[in-house]
Amino acid sequence: MAAPLFAGVLAVLPLAPASAGEVAHARVVSADPVGTTPHVLDGIVNAFALIGGTVVVGGSFSEVREAGRSTRLSRSNLFAFDLATGKIDRRFAPEPDGPVHALAAGPDGSVLVGGAFFSAGGPGSRTGRGLARLSLADGSPVAGFSAPVQGGDVSSLVLHGGKLYVGGDFTGIGRTRRTALARVDPRTGAVDPAFTVTPGGGLGGALKVYAMAAGRDRLAVDGSFTTLDGLRRPQVGLIDIGAARPSVTGWHTEAYAARCKDVFPSYVRGLDFSPDGQYFVVVTTGGAKGSRKLCDSAARFETYSRADTVKPTWVNFTGGDSLYSVAVTGAAIYVGGHQRWLNNPRGSDSAGRGAVARPGIGAIDPTTGRALTWNPTRVRGIGVKAFLAHKGGLLVGSDTTHLGHEYHARVGMFPLS
Numbered sequence: 001m002a003a004p005l006f007a008g009v010l011a012v013l014p015l016a017p018a019s020a021g022e023v024a025h026a027r028v029v030s031a032d033p034v035g036t037t038p039h040v041l042d043g044i045v046n047a048f049a050l051i052g053g054t055v056v057v058g059g060s061f062s063e064v065r066e067a068g069r070s071t072r073l074s075r076s077n078l079f080a081f082d083l084a085t086g087k088i089d090r091r092f093a094p095e096p097d098g099p100v101h102a103l104a105a106g107p108d109g110s111v112l113v114g115g116a117f118f119s120a121g122g123p124g125s126r127t128g129r130g131l132a133r134l135s136l137a138d139g140s141p142v143a144g145f146s147a148p149v150q151g152g153d154v155s156s157l158v159l160h161g162g163k164l165y166v167g168g169d170f171t172g173i174g175r176t177r178r179t180a181l182a183r184v185d186p187r188t189g190a191v192d193p194a195f196t197v198t199p200g201g202g203l204g205g206a207l208k209v210y211a212m213a214a215g216r217d218r219l220a221v222d223g224s225f226t227t228l229d230g231l232r233r234p235q236v237g238l239i240d241i242g243a244a245r246p247s248v249t250g251w252h253t254e255a256y257a258a259r260c261k262d263v264f265p266s267y268v269r270g271l272d273f274s275p276d277g278q279y280f281v282v283v284t285t286g287g288a289k290g291s292r293k294l295c296d297s298a299a300r301f302e303t304y305s306r307a308d309t310v311k312p313t314w315v316n317f318t319g320g321d322s323l324y325s326v327a328v329t330g331a332a333i334y335v336g337g338h339q340r341w342l343n344n345p346r347g348s349d350s351a352g353r354g355a356v357a358r359p360g361i362g363a364i365d366p367t368t369g370r371a372l373t374w375n376p377t378r379v380r381g382i383g384v385k386a387f388l389a390h391k392g393g394l395l396v397g398s399d400t401t402h403l404g405h406e407y408h409a410r411v412g413m414f415p416l417s
């Protein structure tokens with residue numbers, strides 16, 4: 001295992017808050033996970049946030065333990081550990097009363113938490129439904145933050161430029177009507193009146209923003225919508241967040257207009273920008289439908305393309321298995337789900353000609369769109385639901401217990417060195 005070397009290197013790295021799409025790597029991470037990450041003993045991990053040297057983990061679970069120890073700790077849906085040592089923070093135990101789906105590093109040593117809970121602070125606390133700001137010091141709700149979500153839950157959070165973007169299937173935040181997408185003050189939770197972009201035309205009857213990512217002056221959103229502010233944007237769109245009043249850009253693709261299997265009326269899932277913001281990658285579920293549709297695939301799109309209808313730069317197909325998460329570091333595009341293969345456009349729940357085995361996790365060359373040789377493997381399960389690239393490596397969250405041929409229950413990390 002790489003743990004002793006990694007821990008020594010990590011101690012000298014600057015550890016600022018890390019967000020998806022904002023960390024560049026000069027090379028591909030090791031295929032040997034560190035031995036220090038703690039174990040989540042049940043359920044699933046959905047989200048990470050890195051605040052200084054502390055990793056906050058969110059999901060749907062009840063027990064955790066440190067690597068190499070037998071003592072089990074009760075942690076309901078949220079806990080924190082030290083990135084360098086893997087030691088679980090005994091002070092941070094807020095116990096949200098429902099699943100956590102999204103996390104973001106908040107201001108002044110806090111963490112922003114989104115999900116399907118009524119209160120994130122545990123018994124007796126009142127944080128408001130679906131969205132909360134907690135102190136990293138002890139897990140208590142931060143005074144002065146109020147952003148109760150109405151009519152649904154939160155599935156995605158992005159902190160960018162000092163503003164918090166919130167996505168989900170809600171109908172409002174506080175007393176302000178917002179459909180599935182909003183921007184709030186990360187200190188107070190006040191809804192920003194300048195951000196009014198509204199998704200519409202929900203596929204399958206439920207209007208939901210599944211994932212978001214920010215790059216420089218653009219916010220990418222994907223979900224079950226067909227329009228953004230009335231403009232046709234089937235399942236994916238870009239918003240100019242560099243303007244004083246954000247608006248939907250002219251970027252438009254029909255790549256996700258086609259139907260996949262009927263059980264997946266909306267099939268886009270994860271997305272992430274490159275560190276320089278010049279392109280982003282979308283991953284999907286959907287079922288095997290051949291290479292003319294982007295079901296069960298990863299696809300790269302150029303952010304500032306001027307084409308009337310933007311086509312993907314490349315597509316990598318799994319051949320019938322879902323991808324849920326993606327992390328773009330410049331050196332690689334990491335994809336995770338319950339896939340068996342990559343490079344598999346001719347497969348239909350089978351390995352077609354040219355397919356390569358990449359069980360549950362893999363890496364794609366950003367330029368060619370072909371799978372890299374990196375192949376740590378994992379037990380597939382439902383799939384990888386969370387990636388977080390940071391200056392020292394790549395965090396991975398899922399629902400299974402083996403990563404890189406080793407026991408790593410639901411949390412693992414591949415070091416950069």
